Amino acid sequence: MSKQPPHPALLIPGPIEFDDAVLDAMSHYSESHVGQPFVNTFSEVLAMLRKLFQTTDPASQPIVLSGSGTLGWDQVAANLVEPGEEALVLHTGYFADSFADCFETYGVKATQLKAPIGERPQLDEIEEALKEKKYKVLTVTHVDTSTGVLSELKALSELVHKVSPETLVVVDGVCSVGCEEIRFDDWGLDVVLTASQKAIGCPAGLSILMVSGRAIEVFKARKTRPTSYFGSWKNWLPIMQNYEAKKPSYFATPSPQLIHALHTSLSQILSRPLEQRFADHRATSQKIKKAITELGLKQLASKPENQANGMTAIYLPEGITPPQVLPSLMKKGVIFAGGLHKEIATKYVRFGHMGVSVTDPRRSDIDTAIEALKEGLIEVGYKKA
């Protein structure tokens, strides 16, 4: 069994620290991608994803492809929307700009509804936008990794179903699945897309989606063929259905090692009630946000209800920049990320608090990081006002 060598705690908003057993699964001996043992493993992964996303509707379909989280955007743009159709993109940071750019690549018109940095579009603005035009999909970034702003899914989805019932509700859950509550069926979501390397706790390399039966019907009713080949659900839906039914099947070769690692991380997550997992992330997030406030620092996310539970974007004190403070943290064994939102990238840092760093009581990553931030800021000349 692998025992990880000493290394700085990776506390960026993904990739995160991984459990030993997950990393062990990465070095699984080679298996045939169409052999029964691997197909059984893939089948169990898909079944576990249903539990993670809290869907029991047999019409829902989990999809796992080799790729980055970004490939989830391509899957939505190439399968659910046809060229010339419209998407409404709710903007809470960098990743909405990119998702909109992805839509445009596929000939889909993307309209962004932007909020000021640290805020999220309000329901009344969204209602107004939905009434103005017919949108095939609405997209929302559940947690924007560039700002740490948390969007509200339940009320949003209710609004969309009420005001524009044909519009599909698409959630970018790259930085939320596994640490923020998501009730796929109860909230009437159509797509939640994510990646393996954040709160799911498996190394990067997998694009993971849950798609509703309603979205699959919309896909099947396309007048034009999907506009991606590798990301085409025409190619992948039969494969995923076969995998889940434990039937060997081939379109493109999956990564058996990454699927084994995902199997291990999902098994660990589901070994405890999901409610408890989300509560742990909330409690740790509260502790971090309290410490940051006590340090006299502000977050990008403006108020408690729009602050993510798996990461915190922290404004640095006036005159202190990420290139000053990050190396100081690194010396104390902690890696934070710099800013990503281009308008203010030099003014803030990002602290990821997801997965084993939060849930494993044997780890002291979070306390070490809070202490390192306090000391690191003092070292670079910060005095609390």
Next chain:
Amino acid sequence: MSKQPPHPALLIPGPIEFDDAVLDAMSHYSESHVGQPFVNTFSEVLAMLRKLFQTTDPASQPIVLSGSGTLGWDQVAANLVEPGEEALVLHTGYFADSFADCFETYGVKATQLKAPIGERPQLDEIEEALKEKKYKVLTVTHVDTSTGVLSELKALSELVHKVSPETLVVVDGVCSVGCEEIRFDDWGLDVVLTASQKAIGCPAGLSILMVSGRAIEVFKARKTRPTSYFGSWKNWLPIMQNYEAKKPSYFATPSPQLIHALHTSLSQILSRPLEQRFADHRATSQKIKKAITELGLKQLASKPENQANGMTAIYLPEGITPPQVLPSLMKKGVIFAGGLHKEIATKYVRFGHMGVSVTDPRRSDIDTAIEALKEGLIEVGYKKA
């Protein structure tokens, strides 16, 4: 260090058996995708790929993305050809049909030049086709995994450069890079695309390409934007150039663990002269093909010059099917693949002989497999005529 548990030898035409050190690298502790240690590793991987593809032209560009080998087709179709343009697809098996389908997805007209099963299109036919119409790209499957037919690249590329000098030469090297000689510069190739899990000897999950300076100029001269987002070279070329220059850079999150494993497998490959590696694969292939002939069996690939050196597709004796013989091999600790070419899938099996099973003198996979095939056929009633 991982010591793999006992398991059947995976001798399908990819994924292949992996070296312990490569699997160990898969369980590397978590690193930031924009941290200097990981960026340095990625940089070295790109430099090693230049050596593997035998290119010293600084205008060439290696690209490594998270994905399956199939994603390489999307990259070609979405970046090098514009909607309405034409591709000539040389057909030696299943994978040409799929590559053509990929082109059509992106609005590119694909004309297939087909050879009978076990053959490859002849140079005079190709010359005729090139003179009939202007093709933006010509694609050739170096080794078609469904048939084991080897294409000849050097003379083909010379022909294209002579007859239709503006046509880009695109090689699907998924089942050839690392076991068949490829001289990217000397042979005037424009793209060679491959995947990690075959003769490169790294677990699946990476799409790997080498692109010529000429192809990059053609890409830059596009009139329309690339028709993929995740596979767009507009998004990825600056990132790959930054990685190679050891500058942190971000478009989508790569898989640090897979990149570490690729680093290990490439280091192993390049620790010996490439000539020797190719000679080893040729010698092992000859030994296997001789044994098969002695068993009274025929290959799909019709003659020595079109037979791959990293795999052998073997017709089963009349009346014996893959579902009879494969379980018998499995009991003897050997996994072969069934047929894949849809017209004759039930009539043949495929034996992959790439990577450590060939090059590691401590392994007896190949001899075990030859023996298992002999005994397995006898068990299911085969008597040599």
